[in-house]
Amino acid sequence: MNTETDLNTRLTREADSFFRNGGTELDLSQVLNRAGEIRRGRRMRATMLMAACVLAIAAPTALVVTNRHVTTQPQPTQHGRVDESPLALGDLPVGDSPHHGFSEDGTWQLRVAANGLGGLRGQVAAAAAVKDGAMVAMRRESGEMTAYFIYEQGGVSEQSWPMESGSAFAVSDGGNVAAFVEPDGTVVAVQDRGTQSFELGTIPRGTGFTAVAVDYEDCSEGAACNVYAATRGGEPETYLLQPGTTPKALSPALAHTTDVSSGRFAGFTSISDTGSCSAVRDAKLTTLWKSCDHRLLAFSPDGKHLLASGAYGDGMGDGELAVLDSDNGKVVLDLKTAAEGVLTQMVWEDDEHLLAVMHQPGRWAVLRIGLDGSREYAVEPVKAEDDTASPFVLPTL
């Protein structure tokens, strides 16, 4: 008997002991009850938000202030010009294609189709819009990812970099620097149209991290560049990496950071099976505002707004797209999807517009959504070859 077979035998025996140790099979009713709890969690938050909207109109002074620093999330301003009808792949106008490019069926779409992208192997798994082009991560059949700089008019950087599987890019506000994490935990900053790259240090825990923010346009030796990298799962942790210094683990209060802008950290404060709470904090860990109605995804390029979604997320897509005022958490826009509609990716396109990949039975499309709720197709609906996997990848900013 070899080791692997022996291990299988031992594990099988241990797995079978689940029932000997008192484990039982579940009734369908137990599963349906849990599904109901999850559903009710979503509805309850939506209902509470609607009720609070009514209260906000009748008595705006009723907003609760828990202390002078921390406020609960204010309710949306009532004005008639916001289109808050459900998102659906219906009869919408067709606008420009995504301004910073996008991937369809694993292939990056160039503005000038005649220019090729030789040397790229695999399918686009992640992308980020940067100055004069895009950083694109290609995933091969083996699952390994490689990052490239793609020039706006075609052509690929000579250099490429290994990238942690399933991770994403973070980009500086001006788009000159893109940061990412290599498979061994080394954080790399690529800048100046892909001509320079700098290793900023290796996260001690190694694998399982993704870059979440870059706050400077130069990460060369001695520059005042801050790159933040956070865990994608497992034990939450966020690291700060700066040129020439050792990676620093941030306070546990910032362990769940999802984005950073102008010294403000957005991220989770608590997570449960049926929801989550999030907050925006400053570098002194002062909580500026918090919300248990939304989870915070990404600051707008100008830092004025935060893209958010429902407080509950199960990794199977979202049914809500919200935009909050980053100063106080006030809801600027809150859109739900129509029946069976799912949003699988949401990103900022510019300060005033978002792009969202949406699925409805049999179709996928990319919507462009304005802060006033206006919407159009950035990519018209295509037939779904696979209802569970989006054919589109949008670049982050």
Next chain:
Amino acid sequence: MPTTVREMRVDEGPDAAHADFASWMAARQGRLLRTAYLLTGDVHAAEDLVQTALAKLYLAWDRVADAPSVDAYARKVLVNEHTSMWRRLWRHREVVSDTSTHEVPVRGEEYDGVGAALWSAVRALPERQRAVVVLRYYEQLSEKETADALGVSLGTVKSQASRALTTLRTHLGDRDDLTGWEAHR
């Protein structure tokens, strides 16, 4: 545009999809429970993990029922649910343990001490290594299938499996009374 299978399900009514899910669950939950038990090391945590994973699968059933492999999809939901920070934080908040049932291993006819030691060593592995061990050596998935389920690269699966096996061998090698598993070192 041709009618999709999913649209046909809607036409058939919710009862058909419900019955479809119930049938799948009856056939597959035993395997999921066993895998969850190996992942969590705890009977109650395993039941809870599978209950949540099945509930999420049920809510997404219209979308996944016709996927090429529902089993693979369900396994992915289960593993993600376990490894995701959502799950981990919940576990930190409500620590569940039935260690009393594990501290005294059941001494069946085949009990030789190695199984308990190995199980103890597996439970002590870091979360990702343990997941790789469970998927590779219990579920007997290929390295590629394991990488897909965990959402990591093939290289990560290889390195994590290698480290896990080294740890297990070292752990078992510390015991003088073992003559089984570690004898293959």
